[in-house]
Amino acid sequence: MNRDSGFTLIEVVLALTILLIVIVGLVSTTGKATHVAVTAERQAAAVELVQDKVDRVRVDPDYAGLDTLYGTTETTFPTLPGFKRVTVVQRINSSGNDFKRITVTVTGPGVAAPGVSRTVTVAAP
Numbered sequence: 001m002n003r004d005s006g007f008t009l010i011e012v013v014l015a016l017t018i019l020l021i022v023i024v025g026l027v028s029t030t031g032k033a034t035h036v037a038v039t040a041e042r043q044a045a046a047v048e049l050v051q052d053k054v055d056r057v058r059v060d061p062d063y064a065g066l067d068t069l070y071g072t073t074e075t076t077f078p079t080l081p082g083f084k085r086v087t088v089v090q091r092i093n094s095s096g097n098d099f100k101r102i103t104v105t106v107t108g109p110g111v112a113a114p115g116v117s118r119t120v121t122v123a124a125p
Helices: 009-059 066-070
Strands: 084-094 097-107 116-123
Touching: 009 066, 009 084, 009 097, 009 116, 066 084, 066 097
Parallel strands: none
Antiparallel strands: 084 097, 097 116
């Protein structure tokens, strides 16, 4: 009996099934890696927005005007739609010491809840 060389239908189906499993795994891993990269990018952008505002507050010599100048809510970031930066200026007068506590919080899509927040204390000159 002379057997023709080649693959049987079962071998072909089995090989295609294994190939399909490998491809689905690769696609799933790629999707997860992309999601992690985008989330990290958004988180880094939120940190940058917070740090930018904190740095501006710290170098501003107008202590009396910090409340009116920086106590705002901003929502217009052209490259970051949906982001919101809230700056709260709180005056604290304790035991004759006058200082202001400034808290900057950024929230937005892709930023872990409750958002990125930093607090800085500025003393009166």
